[in-house]
Amino acid sequence: MPLRRPFLLLLLAALAVAAGIVLPATSARAAARGSWNLSEQRAVRLAGVMHDLDDQAFHGERAVAGAQLPDALAAFAARLGVDPVKAPSSAVSVTTFDRLLVAQLGASDVAAAVQHEAWHAGLNPPAAFGTEVVARALGLRDNHPFPHEELELYPTDAITRAEAAHSFAVALKWQGTAADVARAQFAQFQLPTYTAAQKQVLRVAVAKIGMPYIWGGETDGAGAWLGGQEHGGYDCSGFVWRVFKLSGFAWGREIHGRTAATQAGEIPKARRIRLDDVQPADLVFFGPGRFWQKATERRIVHEGIALSPDWMIHASAQGVYVSQLRLDPWRAGRFSWARRVL
Structure with a gap:
């Protein structure tokens, strides 16, 4: 997988060099965290699933918070022709976000079956095991290759708008088939x-x-x-x-x-x-x-x-x-x- 070089970050760095300005490391990291998947951010905006914030910027580096997640799930559910799952109006972790999106895709039964099988086998799976197995099998998460690994989120970190945009962009590409694909893949999970x-x-x-x-x-x-x-x-x-x-x-x-x-x-x-x-x-x-x-x-x-x-x-x-x-x-x-x- 090629290394990502976010255009916005490079542009800011070039302008800073030209002006003799040294960007703070924290500013550079924030720019990278918010701009690594601009095409996916554009895709979810065009689909009406996610929107720019009040200042007309997407702010991929910020956590998904307030009504953003309920609104996004409702818009995505409308495209699928199903009822939206209930989501909190607050920042949520990566694992909670994955659980909600897997549910919205109609694959909660698959996640539950995977969870139960691991529990029945005596593996003491964490509570998020089933949904994380399904979410990652569907490609809902993304890898940030070296040397951009500071962009990675831990499972307990708050999901950022950029990471959520990636997940929704992938989910949109499934065109309603994600649950069937998950069921077929894990039908023999024993x-x-x-x-x-x-x-x-x-x-x-x-x-x-x-x-x-x-x-x-x-x-x-x-x-x-x-x-x-x-x-x-x-x-x-x-x-x-x-x-x-x-x-x-x-x-x-x-x-x-x-x-x-x-x-x-x-x-x-x-x-x-x-x-x-x-x-x-x-x-x-x-x-x-x-x-x-x-x-x-x-x-x-x-x-x-x-x-x-x-x-x-x-x-x-x-x-x-x-x-x-x-x-x-x-x-x-x-x-x-x-x-x-x-």
Whole structure:
């Protein structure tokens, strides 16, 4: 995904340089937070779902507040020909916003089924697990690639107008089919009976649902120490590193490498596991690398943790979320091998 360079921010910076003015860092961050998706902001304005504020500016950097969310959901519901869901007239978190929009899309039943299955399997899912799984499967969240990761929101942060505009713009593109797509995708969401060890590991993984994707990230919060990450979140191997290594499990001692390629390559080929033999809590690796080839950074480019032979949890473009494994032809086609740690 190409790095975004918000036009407004660049224009402000150029004017500042020309005038010999140094923009405060906070002003630059605010401009970036509000202008990274100007085309989506324009799309929701044209659709009548969101509007400029009283000063005739969109202000994507501000939190959605007051009557903005109820009005937006009502306008969106009118386009779908359904009743609007009830929304508070106050700032709401990312997870609350996702829950309301998933409900407005008619997919609350899917989220509830996912939530119940994770609970029934003993994974102690957070309250927002089901709706975050569905919201991120539908692409309602977005990734801010390095070096713009300061734009990422935590699940508990107040949703900004820019982030809400992205979600509504994606929802508009579904043209009323989002609920059917979600039902089809999660119709086979079934989790097995876990061993005690598998349950311990997967509870940690599931608890991270919705955390942002951060290049090099391996912790929930920013690190102030030398070389620490500037924003909390996870990359794909950092997520696995957190679950197995940094959570203090004895099984983490088996893992030494920090990247997906090194974790895939530090076992002998005889211990590699094929897709049909994947079990819960196995590390699953993806890329152009084939089962018999040496693991290199070019061949192994992604990893996750299996929830079952058919489902995985991982950190990628939608943050930490759940995806199909064997059931998805693209992901199955990019599967290299798996590794059993437990």
